[in-house]
Amino acid sequence: MTPTDQTPTDPTPTDPTPTDPTPTDQTPTDPTPAPLTPRAHPAAAELLARAAELDRADPLAAYVDRFAPADGVSAYLDGNSLGRPLRDTAERLATFVREDWGTRLIRSWDEQWMELPLTLGDRIGELTLGAAPGQTVVADSTTVMLFKLMSAAVSLQPGRSEILIEAANFPTDRFVAEGVAAAHGLELRRLPSNALTGVSAAEVAEAVSERTALLVLNHIDYRSGAIADMRAITAAAHERGVLVLWDLCHSVGAIPIELDACGVDFAVGCTYKYLNGGPGAPAFGYVAAALQDRAEQPVWGWMGAGDVFGMRDAYAPATGMRRFLSGTPPVLGMVPMQGMLDLIEGAGIVGIRAKSLSLTGLALEAVDALLAPLGVSLLTPRAPEQRGGHVTVGHPRFQAIVQELWQIGVIPDFRHPDGIRIGLSPLSTSHSETVHGIIAIRDALS
């Protein structure tokens, strides 16, 4: 069983929210194709040549070499689930153990670790979220942070009776919303959405009312990769006094985000996908400055208290983002992502998005040329402004072939019922690797 989206070790998934099987803009044309070898197929050869050209022209190409090579892996297409470690991650961790922990010992709490959840949050905010300092904190897991911020949000909305969530939202978001709704005596209402394009601002405007306390949405859909219109949707919700919480797991580090400029209230994201923090790396939470001192999260711990070492009888929350901490923050888990943030700073999120579009654009061409003739459907929007960092394709035999692909070192992931997600982490993936992986999918299918 696959416990989270980042550790798909079992290619027999049990995802309880099957993709709507209808969306497709491809028509199967040739159900009995000739067997293909990359070298023998003219379209494959041409795509490989163009990929090599694009790699030569790619201003960020050198970053690929900053990631640790993985023995036996020729195409890693799952950076949208679990980002690769950097070459220097092992040394960074070793230095941390030797120096910050091993030599400075407990003095490091005073010297840096007490502030790290906030300083690292600010760095993520500045480089990737469009968030001014003092609004982002690193702590907990995505699930726990979702619980804390959803609870804080509904507490700010007395008299309102429902949480609205996209019906196709990631399971953890839906389950947490279900629990928060139950705990607060609210109704959880599910907003249906188009499986290919997600929720629109017009649909949100129609669905929210003065009964709605909170709207919870994914910024980039974890299955289709569709980008939601954060600015318009947030504005439509605010028109009715509804607070909005965005899950940024699939967008942070892949596309520019403008939380402050879009007037977002709450956001949560993980750091093990495009921020390469490693399995189980802590989440981040964003709370707009204007809401912080009124918002109360429900897990009261000493690290979120105003006077951490006062050993008071009763809890009184800290001011600002510190109040969204609970217990001792997972400092060790914050080490690897710092190297990735250095790379993001060097490359710039705008350049990263340009590379991402180049990779997904080439992937779409390869899907059209090599997979569509085998009856593979496209489950990702085509328009560049609507697609995020991964491309999803569907075929009834994908579940069986993903296992074969993993064995030969081509690693996409499978999503129920029949989707392969081709995740193209911009700094660690080359155009050639992308085409090579899609050729391997074609070979396995044929």
Ligand SMILES: Cc1ncc(COP(=O)(O)O)c(C=O)c1O
């Ligand atoms: C959109 C989304 N939200 C939440 C999660 C997972 O939450 P957690 O980090 O608590 O496992 C994932 C995992 O891949 C995800 O894709």
